[in-house]
Amino acid sequence: MGAPAAGPPLLIVAHGSRDPRHAATVHALAGRVAAARPGLRVETSFLDFNAPSVPQAVRRLASDGVRDVVALPLLLTRAFHAKSDIPAVLREATAQLPALRVRTAQVLGPSPLLTAALERRLREAGLTAADRAATG
Structure with a gap:
């Protein structure tokens, strides 16, 4: 018999990208979380561009008999994707799965640690203070 589950499954919801490094990074992060x-x-x-889509992942969890899921938006701000897109896609994905309960966690930021890391990386990339001030 395997180890007991450490709580409901975590469904990481990332935006997605045409750049294959994005999906690779998300999968690597998921692996580190699972190892920890x-x-x-x-x-x-993923919302776009990569597989599995959010509905595909939700259906797979439900077909495995999962009844409770925590969705974690892999986003740094509570902007449009967190407020609108993710709740809508989760509602749509679970509409035909009444036995599946999905709770959505808060986004990862804004965090002073993430902001400091971003500022450091922008400096390393050669952006001036004026360039950085002009970014979102």
Whole structure:
């Protein structure tokens, strides 16, 4: 018999990108989370461009008998994707799965640690203070 589950599965919801490095990074992050939390099922999904889509991942979880899921938006701000896109796609994906409960966690930011790391990386990339001030 396997180790007991460490809580409901975590469904990472990333934006997606045409750049294959994005999906590779998301999958690597999911692997690190799973390694740090033995017994926790960690799945990835994407809003656009990459597979599995959010509906595909939700259907797979439901077909495996999962009844409770935590969706984690892999976003740094509570902007449009977090407020509108992700709730809508999760509602649509679960509309035909009444036995599946999906709770959505907060986005990862804004965080002073993430902001400092971003500022450092922008400096390393050669952006001036004026360039950085002009970015979102």
